[in-house]
Amino acid sequence: MIINAKEAFNQDTIEALVQRAQQGEQAAFEQLYQQCYRRVYGLCLRLLADQAHAEDATQEVFVQLWHNIAQFQGQSKFTTWLHSVTSNVAISYLRKQKNWLQKVVSLEDSGMEQAEIAQCESLNGLDKLVLRLPERARLVFVLHAVEGYRHEEVAGMLNMAVGSSKSQFHRARKLLQEWYDNE
Amino acid sequence: MSKPTFEQFLKQQLPRQQDQDQLPEPRKDLWQGIEKAINLPAAEPRSASPWVKLAGVAACISAGLLSWQVIMTQPQQDTMANMSAFFEQRKQMLLVQYETQPALTQDWQVPLQELEEAEQAIKLALTKDPDNAALLKMLAQVYQQQLDLITKVHQPQWQQI
Known part of the structure; x- marks a missing residue:
């Protein structure tokens, strides 16, 4: 078994x-x-x-974390708990942002514009593609493929059917592949 | 060297998505805003006058009636007029809600005015092309930015230094 010393050290520091x-x-x-x-x-x-929304949500995560850090009992890794808190804050942030709009405007939410993505210098290759995905496909792809949640969990978090989570995941992969192949 | 297939690309990139050098950086320092927020004393319930409460209730009822009306007419078309009417209600509700609360900065009206100018420009473009989905979306975003601005300048915990 290979132990990643740097990661183990970081984990100890974090705990x-x-x-x-x-x-x-x-x-x-x-x-x-x-x-x-x-x-x-x-x-x-x-x-x-x-x-801008990601920056606001990040601040919200850390403020919530400060107020609720006593609730972390150490049964899981702190970073696992942190990812779960972050996902929930970001999803509810998205709901708050969309609340009145979605009632009034039934327009499909698209992802980030390519010009804006080009300005984000710190993005890696996959992120540059993921950020272009339409909202639902992007949320499912990030939660399932990147964060490792099962489709049942993703469906619960996003308030959708398990089948919808799976179909949005396939939609995301198809779009990503199309964009990757055309790069 | 040939380009990796999409499957190879995913297989290589996905496990590295949590690596520090693969993670994006925010554009600004976020700690100062967080520090300010966590050091704020717990908000005490404010005692608004009965008239302010009454105005708030009236605004909520009228917004509710308007949204019901919008939802009932939804099958036809989401029009600029519906969106604008709904937005105006929301904006008025927020202004009533924050009437007695001081804003963080005195010059918040300037960006609001810029957003209102953007709103007018998009509305003008929509009169020529009323079904343009991109324009409708832009209008919705400008409306949302106005609401965000009004909310933010009245909520000190999110102040950026």
């Missing part, structure tokens, strides 16, 4: 910071933020496909 933050130490929470903000922002951006 120690969590314990200190649980005791109300704000400096430790700031260090925890420094360790984890890219994970949180990355997931928010992948789910929301909008830089």
